[in-house]
Amino acid sequence: MSRILCAFLIVATLAACGRGAGTSAPRQLDNACALLKERPTYYKAFKATERKWGVPVHVQMATIYQESKFKSDARTPFQYTLGVIPVGRQSSAFGYSQALDATWKEYQRKEGKRMARRNNIRDASDFMGYYMNISRERNGISLHDARNQYLAYHDGHTGYARGTYRQKAWLMRVAGEVGQRSEMYKAQLASCRRFR
Numbered sequence: 803m804s805r806i807l808c809a810f811l812i813v814a815t816l817a818a819c820g821r822g823a824g825t826s827a828p829r830q831l832d833n834a835c836a837l838l839k840e841r842p843t844y845y846k847a848f849k850a851t852e853r854k855w856g857v858p859v860h861v862q863m864a865t866i867y868q869e870s871k872f873k874s875d876a877r878t879p880f881q882y883t884l885g886v887i888p889v890g891r892q893s894s895a896f897g898y899s900q901a902l903d904a905t906w907k908e909y910q911r912k913e914g915k916r917m918a919r920r921n922n923i924r925d926a927s928d929f930m931g932y933y934m935n936i937s938r939e940r941n942g943i944s945l946h947d948a949r950n951q952y953l954a955y956h957d958g959h960t961g962y963a964r965g966t967y968r969q970k971a972w973l974m975r976v977a978g979e980v981g982q983r984s985e986m987y988k989a990q991l992a993s994c995r996r997f998r
Contacts (some may be wrong), residue, residue, distance in 0.1 A: 863982040864948050901933075909933070937959060
């Protein structure tokens with residue numbers, strides 16, 4: 803009996819260690835070169851999206867930073883009634899890209915990617931490329947314009963076209979921060995030889 807219990811505890815410990823490593827954020831979120839050196843699979847995913855969709859690596863990185871801080875299992879916080887009774891999450895947003903359930907399912911259907919997962923960096927970055935290209939087609943937003951791409955990403959294509967973001971001072975501020983982070987990442991990536 804003790805051998806079985808010991809084996810179970812070892813397997814459970816190893817599983818917990820493996821799960822935590824995949825969901826934790828990289829250590830240096832303000833240094834693009836260090837971040838990508840720590841997680842080389844991210845760079846491969848971002849470059850694949852850049853080749854396929856034309857969205858620059860630094861724009862993808864700034865958006866993912868804002869949406870999930872590079873945590874694969876990121877979710878919106880719970881909402882509470884009377885301050886203590888949980889009534890569900892603020893939205894169905896999940897994963898690196900914080901894509902909503904319905905938007906993600908539409909992407910899976912249109913791109914023929916039924917097995918794509920929001921907690922997979924390659925799938926999440928491909929989704930961003932797909933979504934940002936729709937923003938370019940429908941709203942004329944350059945793929946290099948992280949600020950306005952973020953506004954459309956947050957408020958949706960129709961919301962952006964209607965200018966709903968103009969009534970949200972907090973969102974305008976956050977979009978400005980996304981634009982600044984994108985430029986910071988761009989400069990950093992240009993300075994590290996490995997990611998030119």
